[in-house]
Amino acid sequence: MSYELIALLMFSSMMLLLLTGKRVFGAIGFVAAAASMLLWGDGGSEMAFSAAMKLMKWYPLLTLPMFVFMGYMLSESRIADDLYRMFHVWMGPLHGGLAIGTILLMVVIAAMNGLSVAGMAIGATIAMPELLRRGYDKIMVTGVIQAGSTLGILIPPSVVLVLYGMIARQPVGQLWLAGVFPGLMMAAMFIVYIVIRCRLQPQLGPPLPLEERQQISWGEKLRLLRAGLVPLIIFLTMTGLFLLGYTSLVESSAVGALAATLAALFQGRLTAKVMEETLRKTLGISCMFMWIILAALCFGAVFDGLGAVKAIEGLFVQQMGLGPWEILILMQLSFILMGMFLDDTAMLVIVAPLYVPLVGALGFDLIWYGVLYTITCQMAYMTPPFGYNLFLMRAMAPPEVTLRDIYVSVTPFVIIMAIALAVVMIFPQIALWLPQWHYGR
Structure with missing residues (x-):
């Protein structure tokens, strides 16, 4: 299978998962992880870890x-x-x-x-x-x-x-x-x-x-x-x-x-309620974006490799x-x-x-x-x-x-x-x- 066809298959699979209503980071991360493992075997698992370390630093x-x-x-x-x-x-x-x-x-x-x-x-x-x-x-x-x-x-x-x-x-x-x-x-x-x-x-x-x-x-x-x-x-x-x-x-x-x-x-x-609501909403938004960025970096690494x-x-x-x-x-x-x-x-x-x-x-x-x-x-x-x-x-x-x-x-x-x-x-x-x-x- 050509690299162009693999890239098209990844892209279409991701769009299909997004249309089902799944969370953005879950759909993108799953496609990236599955593609990296299928293309590079056990070595593909390093892509997610590399993306995580890049994010944390x-x-x-x-x-x-x-x-x-x-x-x-x-x-x-x-x-x-x-x-x-x-x-x-x-x-x-x-x-x-x-x-x-x-x-x-x-x-x-x-x-x-x-x-x-x-x-x-x-x-x-x-x-x-x-x-x-x-x-x-x-x-x-x-x-x-x-x-x-x-x-x-x-x-x-x-x-x-x-x-x-x-x-x-x-x-x-x-x-x-x-x-x-x-x-x-x-x-x-x-x-x-x-x-x-x-x-x-x-x-x-x-x-x-x-x-x-x-x-x-x-x-x-x-x-x-x-x-x-x-x-x-x-x-x-x-x-x-x-x-x-x-x-x-x-x-x-x-x-x-x-x-x-x-x-x-x-x-x-x-008040205690104001602080609790502020912290809860801040944590929710921040974690959502952290997961999205992590999934995006992993997906981008696979695309670059292809x-x-x-x-x-x-x-x-x-x-x-x-x-x-x-x-x-x-x-x-x-x-x-x-x-x-x-x-x-x-x-x-x-x-x-x-x-x-x-x-x-x-x-x-x-x-x-x-x-x-x-x-x-x-x-x-x-x-x-x-x-x-x-x-x-x-x-x-x-x-x-x-x-x-x-x-x-x-x-x-x-x-x-x-x-x-x-x-x-x-x-x-x-x-x-x-x-x-x-x-x-």
Whole structure:
């Protein structure tokens, strides 16, 4: 049997197992382990051990549980609620102001947690009922929350970029810095869309009633401003120490986790239940990603041993005669297609062993490509019929929001994401200048 056929058989077997609903790391790890044993006999068992040792010795992985802990501490202690109330009061007088405040909330939640699920949960439970009660259009609200929640996988500390960095063997610090300006640019594009749409159709996002605004004193506004600024101060302290060179990436993550814990303690919200829930959720997320990375490294080692990467490169470049940019665009389209059925970690683990070496061979920057991959994942999250965020929203939304409403709501935001992706592809320095500046000093 040829190596190309073996690689195709591995790939199809993995897809079949994933479609049965089995856990991602179980499906990928089983195919990798079975293929290594069948191809290399007893020696194949060393691949899993080698992947495990490589994982355990990867120092930046320590940032993962620290940042996840920080996000859950701020969420479970309800400090994030103060942040939304601040945006609610200060942005409410504008047409679409509460929707703009929701996007800003999502940006901060992304900077605290690094997971899109966290943003979706907070948006659906805190922001959505309030927006609907205030007379906002349900389609507008649904789209805003879904789009805003995807920022969590691009703005640092992105857990997805940690996973990409491990598989692609790229520095996590550079990847995180590369995601800053594309993420903020996309958030700004969402806000501009909301402003223009609500100016043209004021009924979609009515401002807070004048009498209600008059009831809120300046003392209350300033109190909310102080309370809402706590997460921002934590994030700025953590990132500022890192950018100024006082702490390493791992040390910055520890600073963030400690600062979030102290903030909850000083506000009298650090109860035994909050700590238990935070630790339990942090452990669950961290262990899940550890197993996924371990399975991905083992699968990638088998693919490398088969020479599958060279076979794919020969297919695209020699047999099909495609240029580098045509191949890159095909890769992004395949991510969007897979995103209709799979989540971001499954997509990355499936194609990274093939795509990442090919991107490097074509002469593209792998840090820049990590940002492109992440933006494409954001689009895939919201692409019907089976986008990941679509079904999360359906599970969390009130009964009056139908599945059709959810599908319709994402259309303008997916178009905005496609524009943002094209801009970053045409102007790579949007993603690359910050890591180049920081690490080039």
